[in-house]
Amino acid sequence: MAIDMKIERQILRRTETSDEEIVVNFGPQHPSTHGVINFVTQTTGEIIRRSVPEVGYLHRGLEKIGEMVTYPGYMPFTDRIDYVAAMFANEGYALAVERLLGIEAPPRAQYLRAIAGELCRISSHFIAVGTMATDIGAATPLTHGLRERESVNDLIEELCGARLTFNYHRIGGVSFDAPAGWSDKVLRFLDHLDSYIQEWDRLISFNQIYVDRLANVGVITREQAVDYGLVGPNLRGSGVQWDIRRDLSYGAYPDFAFDIPVGTGRFGTVGDCWDRYYVRVQEMLESSKIIRQALAKLPEGEIMAKVARKPKPDAGEAVGRVESARGEMLYYVVSDGSEKAYRLRVRTGSFLAMGIIEELSRGIMVADLIAIIASLDIVAPEIDR
């Protein structure tokens, strides 16, 4: 036993002092990988040479399932594509099939979709910023973020009956109208949220240690972000004002006035980890603005358009694009005229963020890789579907 320890120590000393390159499997069970995903990392000591994400670890064949179940029957499966923000996955699929059928949801349903979606964005961003703080080393903010997320979940639970896999949207509308007194509860939560964000900023956003760990780390320039096809807050963190809600508007969003926060390089360079983090914090306030406007203007009327129980769209193809919490979510549905889709394709924000990790990881410290992964806000099941 004693001899073994001696050899161990010798090996350790050799790897510490030499330039020997070792390959570390960062993940798939590592807590800061945000799910089951493996980063194969070549390191020299603390310095990373290269880190390649191994995409496909959580593949569940959700796109193939889309070809095996009917159009309405696929809706619960979309929840599982991105379970942290399932409302957007629902909405994108509903939009794509509605376009395929040539129908549109009634105005009230579109407003309810916007409200539910923005509530979901708030809850998803609380997870994103909370886990980011935890990965950096501050354990408290995650518990605060989860507490706020629970309040949102309570509201959504009252609306549609589930806390995680909502299955709220239907092809041609939504499944439930807002219950009595629900909008007051939402407004009360939003009042709390607007003041709470200030507390959150005091708690962690401007903490000097936190800022030092994130500023000038993992800088994605404007050109890089566009070249690598980043979407959502990751793209906006690099200073690109691109938001599907405004630029390729859908549903009720043209009726609302809201700003699109972008990274400004407040503590370092535009496009660093802190910028991407703070874009998310600001987006929560923008979501709050949208929900207030939607609740004020909420039209009366039907919540479902007339759709057959098992719709059979004419042969053709349609695309539904929504701004999810992790950026653009695109559904591409091809119909052959039967009651099941001929082909279904999902393009998600987390998957696009995977491409840039190899580029960013050259020559950084191991601890910075964790900051970069956290700042890209990846959800592993969304990467692999």
Place this chain on the structure above:
Amino acid sequence: MAQGIRAYFGHITDVVTTFWEGLSVTLSYMLRRPITVQYPDRVEKRVADTLPPRYRGILEVDTAVCTGCMACERACPIGVIKISTDKDPGNPKQRVITQFDIDVGKCMFCGLCVEPCPTGAIAHTREFEATRKHVDSLVFRWVPDPAKPVPFYRPVKGQDAPRAPVGEILRRCLAAASWIERPSFLPEERKP
């Protein structure tokens, strides 16, 4: 040099002040009411009773108002519901349900089966605690005995179906079943 020292100590001051700012937020929670609930044993009310009415818990079927239309079976994307119907041997005009099984172990609680139901016979309850030792025990047989089938319910025009209050039948069902119950089709457990 002096500037360097000032920047160095200025940084330390920044760290200490922002650190205390964050800690003061954390400390203020010592004086606030906690929002956590000590589930399961130290709650004032049963959690199932505090959930909103739309909560999608375990499915329940009131076979007394089931029309046997099988819309729920067709709506389920993963085939959780299994319904068999037959002619009543005593009365050839009357059709009967001989089997109505819901595999709650497979159910994903999406609610698609509840929507097409014409009488509200199938509904989500607010119950969610149905732990069983064997996953096969989670198959709820709403027509317990195929030898005693349930006749189809004929809806009366202008009248709501006399549906039992949602959750009552399931609660009775859960209370009657023991959690170590072993499904009959499995072989006997070997005694050690």
